[in-house]
Amino acid sequence: MNILIIDAQGGGIGKQVVTTIKQNLPDTLITAVGTNTTATSVMLKAGADYAATGENAVIVGARKADVIIGPIGIVVADSLLGEITPAMAKAIGQSDAKRLLIPVNHCDNIVVGVRTLSIKELIEEVLRELHKIEK
Numbered sequence: 001m002n003i004l005i006i007d008a009q010g011g012g013i014g015k016q017v018v019t020t021i022k023q024n025l026p027d028t029l030i031t032a033v034g035t036n037t038t039a040t041s042v043m044l045k046a047g048a049d050y051a052a053t054g055e056n057a058v059i060v061g062a063r064k065a066d067v068i069i070g071p072i073g074i075v076v077a078d079s080l081l082g083e084i085t086p087a088m089a090k091a092i093g094q095s096d097a098k099r100l101l102i103p104v105n106h107c108d109n110i111v112v113g114v115r116t117l118s119i120k121e122l123i124e125e126v127l128r129e130l131h132k133i134e135k
Contacts, residue, residue: 004065005032008080011039013071018046020123033057035083058088062095069126072101073109098133100126
């Protein structure tokens with residue numbers, strides 16, 4: 001399974017996702033794409049197999065991924081403090097990959113009806129979904 005993890009800003013969510021997946025599914029191939037070099041570097045240090053930065057990396061990665069994981073803002077143009085370009089959001093939205101979107105209520109994107117969980121609990125949910133996809 002080829003997993004693409006996308007994150008922005010400081011890469012903290014992506015880092016936690018990479019770490020959790022590598023601890024629980026060590027043979028899984030993870031490509032980390034940050035919208036900036038800081039996010040990319042943090043995810044690479046967390047154990048991603050491959051890493052790249054920027055809009056084109058998101059577009060190419062979305063075409064090749066089986067699963068895309070990231071905060072929900074990755075599918076909303078101009079979100080995450082403007083780091084998600086319209087082209088990025090479109091590529092992720094049009095990808096044939098399954099998308100596991102972490103419902104983080106930040107940057108003016110509020111997911112109504114979603115219970116409030118810690119980032120750790122949300123990432124545990126991501127892991128449960130990955131196990132379902134593997135089967």
